[in-house]
Amino acid sequence: MPVCLSKSAKRTESKTKVKLTRCGKITLGILMTVIAALLVGLVVYFAAYGKIPFYYHVSFKVNSINYDEKFAKPYSKEYMDLNKKIVSLINKTFHESRLRRQYVTSHVVQVSRANGKVVIHVVLKFKSCCKNNAAKFWDRIETILRQKLTGQIGSLLIDASSFKFSDIAMPIAENLLHTCCGQRTITPSGNKIAGGQDAEEGEWPWQASLQQNNVHRCGATLISNHWLVTAAHCFIKANDPKEWNVTFGLLLSDPKTQRAVKNIIIHENYHYPAHDNDIAVVHLASPVLYTSNIRRACLPETNHTFPPSSDVVVTGWGTLRTDGKIPNILQKASVKIIDNKTCNSGKVYGGVVTPGMLCAGFLRGHVDACQGDSGGPLVSADDKGTWFLVGIVSWGDECALPNKPGVYTRVTYYRDWIMSKTGL
Protein backbone atom coordinates (compact mmCIF):
# COMPACT_ATOMS: atom_id res chain seq x y z
CA MET A 1 0.00 0.00 0.00
CA PRO A 2 2.65 2.67 0.83
CA VAL A 3 4.18 1.93 -2.61
CA CYS A 4 0.90 2.82 -4.29
CA LEU A 5 0.65 6.06 -2.35
CA SER A 6 4.19 7.23 -2.94
CA LYS A 7 3.88 6.64 -6.70
CA SER A 8 0.60 8.46 -7.01
CA ALA A 9 1.78 11.30 -4.81
CA LYS A 10 3.91 12.63 -7.69
CA ARG A 11 0.90 13.00 -10.05
CA THR A 12 -1.83 15.62 -10.24
CA GLU A 13 -4.76 15.34 -7.93
CA SER A 14 -7.13 13.85 -10.52
CA LYS A 15 -4.49 11.37 -11.67
CA THR A 16 -3.87 10.46 -8.07
CA LYS A 17 -7.53 9.67 -7.85
CA VAL A 18 -7.32 7.43 -10.94
CA LYS A 19 -4.16 5.80 -9.63
CA LEU A 20 -5.74 5.23 -6.26
CA THR A 21 -8.75 3.72 -7.93
CA ARG A 22 -6.52 1.40 -9.89
CA CYS A 23 -4.69 0.59 -6.73
CA GLY A 24 -8.06 -0.05 -5.15
CA LYS A 25 -8.92 -2.34 -8.04
CA ILE A 26 -5.76 -4.35 -7.52
CA THR A 27 -6.47 -4.58 -3.82
CA LEU A 28 -10.03 -5.59 -4.58
CA GLY A 29 -8.75 -8.18 -7.04
CA ILE A 30 -6.41 -9.64 -4.47
CA LEU A 31 -9.19 -9.62 -1.91
CA MET A 32 -11.57 -11.39 -4.28
CA THR A 33 -8.93 -13.99 -5.09
CA VAL A 34 -8.37 -14.60 -1.40
CA ILE A 35 -12.13 -14.92 -0.76
CA ALA A 36 -12.52 -17.26 -3.75
CA ALA A 37 -9.58 -19.35 -2.54
CA LEU A 38 -11.15 -19.49 0.92
CA LEU A 39 -14.48 -20.56 -0.54
CA VAL A 40 -12.83 -23.27 -2.65
CA GLY A 41 -10.94 -24.36 0.47
CA LEU A 42 -14.17 -24.58 2.44
CA VAL A 43 -15.90 -26.56 -0.31
CA VAL A 44 -12.95 -28.96 -0.49
CA TYR A 45 -12.94 -29.23 3.30
CA PHE A 46 -16.62 -30.07 3.46
CA ALA A 47 -16.30 -32.49 0.56
CA ALA A 48 -13.41 -34.21 2.31
CA TYR A 49 -14.80 -34.23 5.84
CA GLY A 50 -18.41 -33.78 4.87
CA LYS A 51 -21.65 -35.23 5.88
CA ILE A 52 -21.85 -38.91 5.06
CA PRO A 53 -22.14 -40.83 8.32
CA PHE A 54 -20.56 -44.25 8.83
CA TYR A 55 -21.36 -46.53 11.72
CA TYR A 56 -19.38 -49.40 13.18
CA HIS A 57 -20.21 -51.97 15.74
CA VAL A 58 -17.22 -53.03 17.82
CA SER A 59 -17.10 -55.52 20.67
CA PHE A 60 -14.30 -56.55 23.01
CA LYS A 61 -13.88 -58.45 26.26
CA VAL A 62 -12.71 -56.75 29.44
CA ASN A 63 -10.94 -59.28 31.66
CA SER A 64 -10.76 -56.97 34.65
CA ILE A 65 -14.54 -56.66 35.10
CA ASN A 66 -16.67 -59.53 36.36
CA TYR A 67 -20.12 -59.76 34.87
CA ASP A 68 -22.95 -58.58 37.11
CA GLU A 69 -26.70 -58.96 36.44
CA LYS A 70 -26.96 -55.18 36.77
CA PHE A 71 -25.22 -54.80 33.40
CA ALA A 72 -28.32 -56.30 31.79
CA LYS A 73 -30.20 -53.10 32.63
CA PRO A 74 -28.96 -50.35 30.34
CA TYR A 75 -29.98 -47.63 32.78
CA SER A 76 -28.51 -49.09 35.94
CA LYS A 77 -25.80 -47.02 37.57
CA GLU A 78 -23.29 -49.82 36.86
CA TYR A 79 -24.11 -49.77 33.15
CA MET A 80 -23.99 -45.98 32.92
CA ASP A 81 -20.68 -45.75 34.78
CA LEU A 82 -19.17 -48.37 32.50
CA ASN A 83 -20.56 -46.56 29.44
CA LYS A 84 -19.00 -43.31 30.62
CA LYS A 85 -15.62 -44.93 31.16
CA ILE A 86 -15.59 -46.65 27.77
CA VAL A 87 -16.89 -43.64 25.84
CA SER A 88 -14.31 -41.29 27.34
CA LEU A 89 -11.58 -43.80 26.51
CA ILE A 90 -12.76 -44.11 22.91
CA ASN A 91 -13.20 -40.33 22.62
CA LYS A 92 -9.63 -39.81 23.81
CA THR A 93 -8.33 -42.50 21.48
CA PHE A 94 -9.88 -40.95 18.38
CA HIS A 95 -9.29 -37.32 19.37
CA GLU A 96 -5.59 -38.14 19.51
CA SER A 97 -5.63 -40.04 16.21
CA ARG A 98 -5.59 -38.99 12.58
CA LEU A 99 -9.32 -39.69 12.45
CA ARG A 100 -10.00 -36.92 14.95
CA ARG A 101 -11.94 -34.90 12.38
CA GLN A 102 -14.03 -37.80 11.18
CA TYR A 103 -14.89 -39.24 14.59
CA VAL A 104 -18.31 -38.11 15.83
CA THR A 105 -19.46 -40.14 18.80
CA SER A 106 -19.71 -43.56 20.42
CA HIS A 107 -22.05 -45.29 22.80
CA VAL A 108 -22.08 -48.58 24.71
CA VAL A 109 -25.14 -50.36 23.35
CA GLN A 110 -24.90 -53.67 25.19
CA VAL A 111 -22.89 -55.40 27.88
CA SER A 112 -22.89 -59.18 27.54
CA ARG A 113 -21.15 -62.01 29.34
CA ALA A 114 -18.31 -64.34 28.37
CA ASN A 115 -16.59 -66.67 30.86
CA GLY A 116 -17.85 -64.59 33.75
CA LYS A 117 -16.30 -61.40 32.32
CA VAL A 118 -17.98 -58.57 30.40
CA VAL A 119 -18.07 -58.10 26.64
CA ILE A 120 -18.68 -54.52 25.68
CA HIS A 121 -20.54 -53.66 22.48
CA VAL A 122 -20.02 -50.16 21.17
CA VAL A 123 -21.49 -48.27 18.22
CA LEU A 124 -19.16 -45.67 16.75
CA LYS A 125 -20.18 -42.90 14.41
CA PHE A 126 -17.87 -41.23 11.90
CA LYS A 127 -18.40 -38.70 9.14
CA SER A 128 -16.56 -38.73 5.89
CA CYS A 129 -16.76 -37.61 2.32
CA CYS A 130 -17.58 -40.57 0.20
CA LYS A 131 -18.92 -44.06 0.29
CA ASN A 132 -15.93 -45.57 -1.57
CA ASN A 133 -13.72 -44.61 1.34
CA ALA A 134 -15.47 -47.06 3.63
CA ALA A 135 -12.96 -49.91 3.26
CA LYS A 136 -9.97 -47.67 3.96
CA PHE A 137 -11.81 -46.14 6.86
CA TRP A 138 -12.61 -49.53 8.29
CA ASP A 139 -8.93 -50.49 8.22
CA ARG A 140 -7.85 -47.32 9.96
CA ILE A 141 -10.47 -47.64 12.68
CA GLU A 142 -9.53 -51.25 13.33
CA THR A 143 -5.86 -50.41 13.46
CA ILE A 144 -6.37 -47.52 15.87
CA LEU A 145 -8.62 -49.53 18.18
CA ARG A 146 -6.35 -52.59 18.19
CA GLN A 147 -3.25 -50.46 18.84
CA LYS A 148 -4.67 -48.15 21.48
CA LEU A 149 -7.25 -50.26 23.25
CA THR A 150 -5.43 -53.42 24.15
CA GLY A 151 -3.79 -54.45 27.37
CA GLN A 152 -4.07 -52.62 30.65
CA ILE A 153 -5.57 -49.12 30.35
CA GLY A 154 -6.27 -47.64 33.75
CA SER A 155 -8.48 -50.16 35.51
CA LEU A 156 -9.48 -51.88 32.26
CA LEU A 157 -7.70 -54.98 31.01
CA ILE A 158 -8.86 -55.43 27.42
CA ASP A 159 -8.48 -58.82 25.75
CA ALA A 160 -6.61 -58.20 22.47
CA SER A 161 -7.86 -61.37 20.83
CA SER A 162 -11.52 -60.58 21.52
CA PHE A 163 -12.01 -57.65 19.11
CA LYS A 164 -14.89 -58.06 16.67
CA PHE A 165 -15.86 -55.46 14.07
CA SER A 166 -18.99 -55.25 11.98
CA ASP A 167 -20.93 -52.84 9.85
CA ILE A 168 -24.28 -51.52 11.08
CA ALA A 169 -27.07 -49.78 9.14
CA MET A 170 -27.80 -46.14 9.84
CA PRO A 171 -31.35 -46.29 11.34
CA ILE A 172 -30.37 -49.11 13.68
CA ALA A 173 -27.17 -47.36 14.71
CA GLU A 174 -28.92 -44.00 15.23
CA ASN A 175 -31.57 -45.77 17.30
CA LEU A 176 -28.86 -47.25 19.53
CA LEU A 177 -27.03 -43.92 19.80
CA HIS A 178 -30.20 -42.14 20.98
CA THR A 179 -31.58 -44.54 23.57
CA CYS A 180 -30.52 -42.46 26.58
CA CYS A 181 -33.43 -40.68 28.25
CA GLY A 182 -33.88 -36.97 28.69
CA GLN A 183 -31.18 -35.91 26.23
CA ARG A 184 -31.65 -33.66 23.27
CA THR A 185 -29.37 -33.01 20.38
CA ILE A 186 -30.11 -29.35 19.92
CA THR A 187 -29.89 -26.51 22.39
CA PRO A 188 -32.51 -23.98 21.37
CA SER A 189 -31.88 -20.29 20.75
CA GLY A 190 -34.48 -18.58 22.91
CA ASN A 191 -39.04 -18.84 25.18
CA LYS A 192 -47.65 -20.11 22.14
CA ILE A 193 -49.40 -22.49 24.43
CA ALA A 194 -50.88 -19.45 26.21
CA GLY A 195 -47.94 -17.07 26.40
CA GLY A 196 -45.33 -19.43 24.97
CA GLN A 197 -43.18 -19.67 21.86
CA ASP A 198 -42.54 -21.84 18.80
CA ALA A 199 -40.35 -24.84 19.57
CA GLU A 200 -37.58 -26.13 17.29
CA GLU A 201 -37.19 -29.56 15.70
CA GLY A 202 -35.49 -31.87 18.18
CA GLU A 203 -35.93 -29.54 21.15
CA TRP A 204 -38.60 -31.69 22.87
CA PRO A 205 -38.02 -35.06 21.20
CA TRP A 206 -40.27 -36.97 23.65
CA GLN A 207 -43.36 -34.94 22.74
CA ALA A 208 -46.04 -36.84 20.83
CA SER A 209 -49.46 -35.93 19.48
CA LEU A 210 -52.24 -38.32 20.44
CA GLN A 211 -54.77 -38.32 17.61
CA GLN A 212 -58.27 -39.70 17.32
CA ASN A 213 -59.03 -40.53 13.68
CA ASN A 214 -56.06 -38.35 12.71
CA VAL A 215 -57.26 -35.30 14.65
CA HIS A 216 -54.99 -33.98 17.41
CA ARG A 217 -56.68 -34.48 20.78
CA CYS A 218 -53.96 -34.59 23.40
CA GLY A 219 -50.25 -34.48 24.03
CA ALA A 220 -48.28 -37.49 25.29
CA THR A 221 -44.71 -38.23 26.39
CA LEU A 222 -42.50 -40.99 25.01
CA ILE A 223 -40.96 -42.96 27.91
CA SER A 224 -39.60 -45.95 25.95
CA ASN A 225 -39.67 -47.06 22.34
CA HIS A 226 -43.04 -48.77 23.04
CA TRP A 227 -44.74 -46.65 25.70
CA LEU A 228 -46.15 -43.16 26.22
CA VAL A 229 -47.74 -41.53 29.25
CA THR A 230 -50.68 -39.22 28.90
CA ALA A 231 -53.82 -38.08 30.74
CA ALA A 232 -56.76 -40.41 31.43
CA HIS A 233 -59.28 -37.72 30.52
CA CYS A 234 -58.11 -37.81 26.89
CA PHE A 235 -60.11 -41.05 26.55
CA ILE A 236 -63.40 -40.01 28.19
CA LYS A 237 -65.24 -40.10 24.89
CA ALA A 238 -63.27 -42.81 23.10
CA ASN A 239 -61.04 -45.51 24.52
CA ASP A 240 -60.86 -47.97 21.62
CA PRO A 241 -57.16 -48.18 20.62
CA LYS A 242 -58.20 -48.67 16.98
CA GLU A 243 -59.43 -45.07 16.81
CA TRP A 244 -56.13 -43.68 18.03
CA ASN A 245 -52.71 -43.06 16.56
CA VAL A 246 -49.59 -41.22 17.70
CA THR A 247 -47.43 -38.82 15.70
CA PHE A 248 -43.96 -37.36 16.34
CA GLY A 249 -42.26 -34.26 14.98
CA LEU A 250 -42.51 -30.50 15.30
CA LEU A 251 -45.43 -29.92 12.92
CA LEU A 252 -48.87 -31.50 13.14
CA SER A 253 -49.14 -31.14 9.35
CA ASP A 254 -45.89 -32.99 8.65
CA PRO A 255 -45.34 -35.81 11.15
CA LYS A 256 -41.90 -37.42 11.13
CA THR A 257 -43.21 -40.78 12.35
CA GLN A 258 -46.63 -42.23 13.08
CA ARG A 259 -47.68 -45.28 15.02
CA ALA A 260 -50.91 -47.16 15.60
CA VAL A 261 -51.95 -47.84 19.20
CA LYS A 262 -52.14 -51.40 20.52
CA ASN A 263 -53.44 -50.73 24.00
CA ILE A 264 -54.60 -47.91 26.26
CA ILE A 265 -54.36 -48.45 30.03
CA ILE A 266 -56.33 -45.89 32.04
CA HIS A 267 -55.80 -45.55 35.78
CA GLU A 268 -58.34 -47.78 37.52
CA ASN A 269 -59.31 -45.00 39.93
CA TYR A 270 -59.87 -42.27 37.38
CA HIS A 271 -63.57 -41.35 37.50
CA TYR A 272 -64.65 -38.48 35.30
CA PRO A 273 -65.46 -35.66 36.09
CA ALA A 274 -63.12 -35.88 39.11
CA HIS A 275 -59.53 -34.92 38.21
CA ASP A 276 -57.85 -37.45 40.50
CA ASN A 277 -55.60 -40.10 38.96
CA ASP A 278 -55.63 -38.39 35.58
CA ILE A 279 -53.03 -40.69 34.05
CA ALA A 280 -52.94 -43.35 31.32
CA VAL A 281 -50.26 -45.24 29.44
CA VAL A 282 -50.40 -45.98 25.73
CA HIS A 283 -48.74 -49.03 24.18
CA LEU A 284 -47.64 -48.54 20.58
CA ALA A 285 -48.45 -51.24 18.02
CA SER A 286 -44.81 -51.22 16.94
CA PRO A 287 -41.80 -49.56 18.58
CA VAL A 288 -40.39 -46.28 17.32
CA LEU A 289 -36.76 -46.06 16.27
CA TYR A 290 -35.01 -43.30 18.17
CA THR A 291 -33.45 -40.53 16.08
CA SER A 292 -31.97 -37.17 17.02
CA ASN A 293 -35.58 -35.86 16.94
CA ILE A 294 -37.44 -38.73 18.58
CA ARG A 295 -36.21 -39.66 22.03
CA ARG A 296 -37.63 -40.59 25.41
CA ALA A 297 -37.88 -38.43 28.53
CA CYS A 298 -36.54 -39.73 31.86
CA LEU A 299 -39.03 -40.90 34.48
CA PRO A 300 -38.14 -39.60 37.94
CA GLU A 301 -38.02 -42.04 40.85
CA THR A 302 -40.67 -41.79 43.57
CA ASN A 303 -38.30 -39.93 45.90
CA HIS A 304 -37.15 -37.37 43.29
CA THR A 305 -38.20 -33.87 44.40
CA PHE A 306 -38.83 -30.85 42.22
CA PRO A 307 -38.77 -27.90 44.61
CA PRO A 308 -41.29 -25.02 44.46
CA SER A 309 -40.18 -22.15 42.20
CA SER A 310 -37.97 -24.41 40.11
CA ASP A 311 -38.04 -23.86 36.36
CA VAL A 312 -40.04 -26.30 34.28
CA VAL A 313 -41.23 -26.29 30.68
CA VAL A 314 -44.62 -27.33 29.32
CA THR A 315 -44.98 -28.15 25.64
CA GLY A 316 -47.88 -28.95 23.34
CA TRP A 317 -50.12 -28.12 20.41
CA GLY A 318 -52.86 -26.79 22.68
CA THR A 319 -54.76 -23.60 21.93
CA LEU A 320 -52.93 -20.31 22.31
CA ARG A 321 -55.74 -18.93 24.51
CA THR A 322 -59.00 -20.13 26.07
CA ASP A 323 -61.23 -21.23 23.16
CA GLY A 324 -58.48 -20.23 20.73
CA LYS A 325 -57.00 -21.97 17.70
CA ILE A 326 -54.70 -25.00 17.64
CA PRO A 327 -51.21 -24.16 16.31
CA ASN A 328 -49.46 -26.32 13.71
CA ILE A 329 -46.04 -25.85 15.28
CA LEU A 330 -45.24 -27.25 18.73
CA GLN A 331 -45.25 -24.58 21.45
CA LYS A 332 -43.16 -24.32 24.60
CA ALA A 333 -43.65 -22.23 27.72
CA SER A 334 -41.38 -21.81 30.73
CA VAL A 335 -43.25 -21.91 34.02
CA LYS A 336 -42.41 -22.42 37.69
CA ILE A 337 -43.53 -25.07 40.13
CA ILE A 338 -46.01 -23.79 42.73
CA ASP A 339 -46.25 -25.75 45.99
CA ASN A 340 -49.56 -27.48 46.76
CA LYS A 341 -50.14 -25.36 49.86
CA THR A 342 -50.07 -22.09 47.89
CA CYS A 343 -52.07 -23.71 45.10
CA ASN A 344 -54.75 -24.78 47.58
CA SER A 345 -55.07 -21.35 49.19
CA GLY A 346 -58.47 -19.62 49.12
CA LYS A 347 -57.75 -17.30 46.22
CA VAL A 348 -56.20 -20.05 44.09
CA TYR A 349 -57.88 -23.49 43.98
CA GLY A 350 -59.20 -23.58 47.57
CA GLY A 351 -58.32 -27.15 48.52
CA VAL A 352 -59.11 -29.24 45.44
CA VAL A 353 -55.45 -29.93 44.60
CA THR A 354 -54.66 -33.42 45.94
CA PRO A 355 -51.19 -34.94 46.62
CA GLY A 356 -51.23 -36.69 43.21
CA MET A 357 -51.43 -33.26 41.55
CA LEU A 358 -48.88 -30.49 41.12
CA CYS A 359 -49.34 -26.86 40.11
CA ALA A 360 -47.11 -24.93 37.75
CA GLY A 361 -47.37 -21.50 36.20
CA PHE A 362 -47.51 -18.00 37.67
CA LEU A 363 -50.02 -16.51 40.08
CA ARG A 364 -49.98 -13.40 37.91
CA GLY A 365 -51.20 -15.56 34.99
CA HIS A 366 -50.23 -15.00 31.33
CA VAL A 367 -48.27 -18.22 30.76
CA ASP A 368 -49.99 -21.61 30.93
CA ALA A 369 -50.96 -24.79 29.14
CA CYS A 370 -54.40 -24.78 27.51
CA GLN A 371 -56.98 -27.00 25.74
CA GLY A 372 -55.24 -29.63 23.65
CA ASP A 373 -52.08 -29.63 25.77
CA SER A 374 -53.62 -32.24 28.06
CA GLY A 375 -51.64 -35.41 28.48
CA GLY A 376 -48.48 -33.61 27.39
CA PRO A 377 -45.24 -33.18 29.30
CA LEU A 378 -44.12 -30.78 31.99
CA VAL A 379 -40.37 -31.36 32.16
CA SER A 380 -37.42 -30.20 34.22
CA ALA A 381 -33.70 -30.37 33.45
CA ASP A 382 -31.25 -31.47 36.13
CA ASP A 383 -27.85 -29.80 36.50
CA LYS A 384 -26.40 -32.10 33.82
CA GLY A 385 -29.06 -31.11 31.29
CA THR A 386 -31.02 -34.37 31.55
CA TRP A 387 -34.77 -33.83 31.23
CA PHE A 388 -37.23 -35.51 33.62
CA LEU A 389 -40.97 -35.79 33.31
CA VAL A 390 -42.40 -33.88 36.27
CA GLY A 391 -46.07 -33.62 35.35
CA ILE A 392 -48.80 -34.44 32.86
CA VAL A 393 -51.03 -31.57 31.69
CA SER A 394 -54.35 -32.23 33.43
CA TRP A 395 -56.62 -29.28 34.19
CA GLY A 396 -56.97 -25.60 35.05
CA ASP A 397 -59.62 -22.90 35.35
CA GLU A 398 -59.59 -21.58 31.77
CA CYS A 399 -56.04 -20.72 30.69
CA ALA A 400 -53.40 -18.31 31.96
CA LEU A 401 -55.77 -16.48 34.32
CA PRO A 402 -54.29 -14.81 37.45
CA ASN A 403 -54.38 -17.16 40.46
CA LYS A 404 -55.39 -20.08 38.21
CA PRO A 405 -52.16 -21.89 37.32
CA GLY A 406 -52.05 -25.16 35.40
CA VAL A 407 -52.62 -28.34 37.38
CA TYR A 408 -50.63 -31.42 36.42
CA THR A 409 -50.64 -35.09 37.36
CA ARG A 410 -47.64 -35.53 39.68
CA VAL A 411 -45.47 -38.17 37.98
CA THR A 412 -43.46 -39.18 41.08
CA TYR A 413 -46.76 -39.98 42.84
CA TYR A 414 -47.68 -42.42 40.05
CA ARG A 415 -44.18 -43.77 39.43
CA ASP A 416 -45.03 -47.20 40.85
CA TRP A 417 -48.29 -47.32 38.91
CA ILE A 418 -46.37 -46.61 35.66
CA MET A 419 -43.92 -49.36 36.59
CA SER A 420 -46.73 -51.82 37.32
CA LYS A 421 -48.29 -51.27 33.87
CA THR A 422 -45.23 -50.88 31.65
CA GLY A 423 -42.38 -52.55 33.53
CA LEU A 424 -40.38 -49.33 33.11
Ligand code: ARG
Ligand atom coordinates in the same frame (compact mmCIF):
# COMPACT_ATOMS: atom_id res chain seq x y z
N1 ARG B 1 -57.99 -30.15 30.09
C1 ARG B 1 -57.26 -29.51 29.07
C2 ARG B 1 -57.09 -30.42 27.85
O1 ARG B 1 -57.83 -31.34 27.74
C3 ARG B 1 -55.95 -29.00 29.54
C4 ARG B 1 -56.13 -27.98 30.53
C5 ARG B 1 -54.91 -27.38 31.02
N2 ARG B 1 -55.33 -26.10 31.44
C6 ARG B 1 -54.58 -25.21 31.98
N3 ARG B 1 -55.08 -24.06 32.24
N4 ARG B 1 -53.34 -25.47 32.29
O2 ARG B 1 -56.33 -30.14 26.97
